[in-house]
Amino acid sequence: MSVEKKKVEGWNEPSAKERLALLNRTETIAMVGVSAKKSRPSNFVATYLLSSSANFEIFFVNPVEDEILGKPCYKSLSDLPVVPDMVDVFRKSEDLPEVAIEAVEIGASSLWIQLGLWSVEAAEIALAGELELVMDRCIKIEHARFHGGLHLAGFDTGVIDSRRSKK
């Protein structure tokens, strides 16, 4: 599950605070490469993001499926009816630069590359296009870290805050 984190010039991995801020700013997410199979990690993440735990508008990009979890699939990012705030990618590492190019072209604000994935080339494309970037992180885990989910499974969230949380 671990990736070799090769240095990306001019970029540091976003901190916990920055990841939370990014999630808070994000309303629409295009998920690229989600599997229709219930047992796949990408399907788990999509189910979570569509559940009442989260509050995002989700679009699926998948050229071979018509429908995932009851929602239509679009052939490509440019086919989406909206410009998504975030592009969340589950494709294999060598496909990431192509997705990054598309994400820049449609004018998305951020590129989130999932856990176990890392691409210096995709990162450089995204940064040149002024997208915010996250790599090798699971959006479900990060959302759950800040919104109580991880806590309810006994995990260390690293969060200490004496203010009441706003849902």
Next chain:
Amino acid sequence: MNDREWGFKTRAIHAGGGPDTATGARNVPVYQTTSFVFEDTRDAADIFALQKFGSIYTRISNPTVNAFEERMASLEGGIGSVATSSGMSAEFLTAAALASSGDSFVTSSAIYGGTHTMFDVSLGKFGIEARFVEGDDPDSFDAVIDKSTKFLYTEIVGNPSGSIADISVLASVAHSHDIPLVIDATFATPYLCRPIDFGADIVLHSATKFIGGHGNSIGGVVTESGRFNWGNGRFPEMTEPVATYNGLKYWENFGEYAFCTKLRSEQLRDLGASLAPMNAFLLIQGLETLPFRMDGHVANAKTVASFLENHSEVSWVNYAGLESSPHHELANKYMPKGPGAIFTFGVKGGRESGAKFIDSLQLISHLANVGDVRSLVIHPASTTHQQLSDEDLASGGVSADMVRLSVGLEDSDDILWDLDQALEKASS
């Protein structure tokens, strides 16, 4: 939320214990309920399928227990924790998660007698073979590992042998065979030693002891580092599809969160050894003062051990905090603040004098527990270890004259007075 690395004392008070989301209650509320209402059928289906986090039933998860779990994970430097009904169940659930019939594991024989029996007899009945090695010599562990071996186990401070595990060397041995090192750190607590910092993969506690400290609740906890590669091929249960959860694979779906997820959603679900919310609440109260109590325990233990070492009616003292101890060097390496407050000594005159000594104590309580604010004493050969054969007793480092002392937080002068007057009576 922020990126500050909070200190240990801060985390002992705050980790996992934010204001209650529903009411704003500042202290962690006791969620004394068996079950939690679902939002709707889809919500229920998502939680049952592990696709969404949420509380279903207190046997599997409970918000008060979750607060204790997150706090322990934070203090141990682990990724997450699963609380259990006792220290014994923490050990049993861990073994059940890692090993199946036909598998083996390697353990020091110098461990708590109850654990020794569970490993040898109860796990043996399920076809899981415990391979006991004498002491904590890493080479002896290495020598008996084979393809069937799923983990190495030892106690950070042997109970009651007082030996100190060489954690980093044992971790190297375990990792060279692609298996995890499991450490019971009950006698140290995360304040004195965090085994994960030295390469251990899973840390177990009887929370009944110093973690609670008050001696009012039985509990246990399993903490995992999140660093072990469960996809290395030796743990098919972590990488094969799970029929009861729609064919998901723990390692692929949960990555570094896989072990704790499996432990909760299989072993805790199936065996039902869950921590009661009220006990979790009481253990949380204990954790808040853990750093201060452990400093006090260690200071008193050093005073008492030095006193006994110089007492005419005491034949030997085995406390790794004493320079005379063969374990002193390892204790300094792994527990620089001090190796806890539980140790053994011999009363001159053997078994009979030992019994007379215990019966003469006025302040120190004779009972089968350790790690309480009160000073406690027991004679292992006739109590905790009486189920062991003479051979196992000797290999576990127990002698007939051995008295085990758990030094409490009373005024040290009062503890010394009580020991002295009882030793005088024992010798007369």
